Amino acid sequence: MAERFEIGSRLRGESLVRRGMLRRTGVSTIRIVPDLNVIKIGGHGVIDYGREVVYPLIEEIGELSRRQKILVATGGGARVRHILDVGIDLGMPTGVLAELAGKISEQNAIMISILFSKYNGVRIHTEDLLSLPSLISLGMLPVVQGTPPYGLYEHPPKLGTIPPHRTDTGAFLMAEVVGAKNCILGKNVDGLYTENPVENPDAELIPEITAEELLEMEMEDMVLEPMAVELLRDAVYVREIKVVNAHTPGNITKAVNGGRVGTLIRA
Secondary structure, eight states: OOOOOOOOOTTTTOOSOOHHHHHHTOOOOOOSSTTEEEEEEOTTTTGGGOHHHHHHHHHHHHHHTTTSEEEEEEOOOHHHHHHHHHHHHTTOOHHHHHHHHHHHHHHHHHHHHHHTGGGTEEEEOGGGGGGHHHHHHTTOEEEEEOSOTTGGGOOOOSSSSSOSOOHHHHHHHHHHHTTOSEEEEEESSSSOBSSOTTTOTTOOBOOEEEHHHHHHHOOSOOSSOHHHHHHHTTOSSOOEEEEEETTSTTHHHHHHTTOOOSEEEEO
């Protein structure tokens, strides 16, 4: 009779929740695309403005992609707000709302990838992230929807029923899992303000802040999703999020090249 073969494992017999064991798993991991710039184009803040805003941004990011490695993530915008309103009114669970919202950012990814055609734009799915090194080395400019694929498994929100993981969070998570250099969120305002600048013209721009400081402010309204800020605190590779006005030509380029523009949120 053959002798039984035991597979060695440092985690054998562990519960996978013991704190001491978890501390030992904090080892360095592979950075799949360490020089990647993840640029999120907001739906509500950018795409919904149409040709006048989108076309110049396409040219800027497209030309930038000739010199830099870029992944574009798309937001949803007004159509997400509409479907969420309908879904909430009909009593849809949070996970169903997440499924519905993802369809909209996916539509935007299709349109934006087509606009990037002359720059070898290609629409990819979230499960294609591991193909980024090959796609970029072939000269492609990948475009992906920003909604993270939790779908029906979306986490319960702390407040209300709207899914807490949306496209800002999705862009951040994609940047973190591939070990990207930059996570840039393109918006329709100059950065993070003390209050909503549309409602209060006297609101002050915050040029730099830590994630902890921002969360402690418990702002009524924020230009980015609070979940992205919460996750930033525990990130390994993406140690800052840049919030910039994508309506201003050159802002995305400055952010990619390390220039000071908009708001810098540090881990």
